[in-house]
Amino acid sequence: MSGTNSERELIAEGPAIILVEPQLGENIGMVARAMANFGLAELRLVSPRDGWPNEKARSAASKADHVIDGAVVFETLEDATRDLNFVYATTARERYGFKPVRSPVYAASTLREKFRAGEKTGILFGRERWGLSNEEVALADEIVTFPVNPAFASLNIAQAVLLMSYDWMKSGMDDIEETRFQPIEQRPSTKDQVFGMFEQIEEALDARGYFHPPEKKPKMIDNLRAVLSRRSFSEQEVSVFRGVIKSLDAFPRQWPRKTTPRQKKADVTEETEGNGGDE
Amino acid sequence: MSGTNSERELIAEGPAIILVEPQLGENIGMVARAMANFGLAELRLVSPRDGWPNEKARSAASKADHVIDGAVVFETLEDATRDLNFVYATTARERYGFKPVRSPVYAASTLREKFRAGEKTGILFGRERWGLSNEEVALADEIVTFPVNPAFASLNIAQAVLLMSYDWMKSGMDDIEETRFQPIEQRPSTKDQVFGMFEQIEEALDARGYFHPPEKKPKMIDNLRAVLSRRSFSEQEVSVFRGVIKSLDAFPRQWPRKTTPRQKKADVTEETEGNGGDE
Known part of the structure; x- marks a missing residue:
């Protein structure tokens, strides 16, 4: 299930993925790998616990070097979002507030629209242990949450980034059912x-x-x-x-x-x- | 982003996830976790390299114990699929053949239809290093492949299972844009x-x-x-x-x-x- 090919088009555009105080380098690496698979490239890190650069992150990124090399560290979440026009916060916990709550599919299509209109966007992901604080969620425009099993909601940040990146990729496809290759063409018999x-x-x-x-x-x-x-x-x-x-x-x-x-x-x-x- | 709650409904139904000769216990565990998040529960292992049960798998499953405990080991892929009516093979590599090639969204909706009609279905995932052999793909009815970045296609098995499980979950939703919680209801002003x-x-x-x-x-x-x-x-x-x-x-x-x-x-x-x- 793996393979990079430098002759093929490298997609690298779309919303910034913003990790707030990520702890494990492995997770940052898996996030980079998830992003690269679905054409995202802009990674922002707010106060990563173990500093940056991080060799464990690079090794877990499985050759998504363009994402790791391009990652930028910020001291605060405000700094990490200053240049953006629109920001989503991801959360698994119910939040009491007035902010619109969206599904990943809805969020991806909103992000795609804004991307096409030239806006800069981002998606916030919280710490491994307890996600985003209410104050951090308050800095976002809208909330996005995943349709998980009510009795087993346990996505880690790399999984959450993978799903958002996947829906982002699909939001740009003309036909959501298209595939990269097709069976050998067969003529219907007479x-x-x-x-x-x-x-x-x-x-x-x-x-x-x-x-x-x-x-x-x-x-x-x-x-x-x-x-x-x-x-x-x-x-x-x-x-x-x-x-x-x-x-x-x-x-x-x-x-x-x-x-x-x-x-x-x-x-x-x-x-x-x-x-x-x-x- | 984590939390299990025994009072909430535990969804546990749908296609069997079949891992062919998985190598790392951690990956099997992450597969179980991915499945549990999106309501799948039936895990089948064909000749896992390190035997079964596997403590590394249990620990990586992050409390998806019902999936780990229910996992069944088979010697051959034929044995693992005998009782099934319809099987998808996942692959990242182009395969030359007559089998229909589907997107995950299409495959998920096909699986959902068959599930509702009472058919037993499964999805095959290959080894970490080189996926499924052509002979193994030949045992499936159709192929499913992910819409990844052409120049960076590098999904591991746990990521691939996560994406299929996610699309499976979505295929069962009346409204793909529904979310588990909503903002505090606000009355429009007069x-x-x-x-x-x-x-x-x-x-x-x-x-x-x-x-x-x-x-x-x-x-x-x-x-x-x-x-x-x-x-x-x-x-x-x-x-x-x-x-x-x-x-x-x-x-x-x-x-x-x-x-x-x-x-x-x-x-x-x-x-x-x-x-x-x-x-």
């Missing part, structure tokens, strides 16, 4: 190709006495075709399927072999080589 | 309350000679009201605002004091006590 497959299968089955008793044959064909065509085939699939039938139909039709449920693999191999038939 | 505030401010400003020269007063009042009413006030806000004006207007109007930019705090205190005016 009905004629499907009919050809039906005929091949039915002829091979007929030769083996599958349609028994004969008066049930029309109904059995109906059922068989219904099963085979419940989902539409691609040309490639019709081709694979016809190859399978051809192979199964390759040995003599005249001497049906008596199969048993416990027949061994070795027998099957022999038979497909045309030697078998009756034991 | 126009009459706003007019009362305007009059109070304008009267206080008039007494201090703010509207100068007099012929500009109507235009200045227009501008002032435009600024004050750009966003609508709640009743509480009108009340807070009127209190502020009243307080600023509390000392004598007859002896305007000459303020200087460097005026000290002590002076202000004296004045609000009614002693000051001219220095």
